[in-house]
Amino acid sequence: MSLIESTIEALGPWSWFVLGLILLGLEILAPGTIFLWFGLSALVVGLVSLVFDFAWQIDVSLFLVLSLASLLIGRRLMQRLASEKGDPGLNQRGSRYVGREFTLAAPLSEGAGNLSIDDTIWRITGPDLPAGTKVRVESIDGARLVVRAAE
Template sequence: MADALALLAALGPAWSWVIAGLVLAGAEIVAPGVFLIWFGLAALATGLAAALIPMPWQGQTLLFAGLALVLVGLATRLHRRAGRHDAILNRADRGLIGREGVLAEPIVQGTGRIRFDDTLWRIEGPDLPAGGRVRVVGLSGTVLTVEAA
């Protein structure tokens, strides 16, 4: 342990940050979670800043903490935005909105059935005869809401 500390002291603070950044980025590869990479990038940026601008270790630590907060916050925001699209992944019913089809059964008293691909769906909408064309405009649970197309 003493040898490692002596080596880091000999390399200087900038290289210590760069090595820490590479170790954190490598840890992200070994144990993926899309979290350590941001700390690794913050450490790399701190190392580059420490190499260009002489600053005490307190300033380097504050810079690292600030960069880590900003990067993790940005990544969280981007992940949430992308998560909205992931919510419809593997949800065939969400892909039906806007789709048009032919009624398999008539819509009587507001309910009927329609076939999309290999599934027979319950639908709600205006009364229409079998064979009528409809467009899916909404979804409530497993029941599609349709209108005449």
């Protein structure tokens, strides 16, 4: 009998708690909520093993079933939570300004110019317009805002 087998046999149901803590530790090192579900399943099997004296085959089967079920339910839950939170325009800051109106501080000539919004100066494209004209942001084109005169 190897050292690992004798250790698992000596620990009995507590080996599931050790496995669960190792898997939860792996979750910290490699985040992605994969090891979390396996670790929680191992802890549940450890609790069940303390109460009921099942054969190791039943413990392993219970672990596999719980792991699969918790993984599927957990993934669905995480996707639902992720879709409810967050900023969809986080990586496209300019998309936050589409539909908003601003006043040009400098003229828009030859189809290009600049527009100061909050603490950022944006490059803009659109028809030639004099300074002081109200413009509406229509879309974004890369890092440029596409504007037109507001009605």
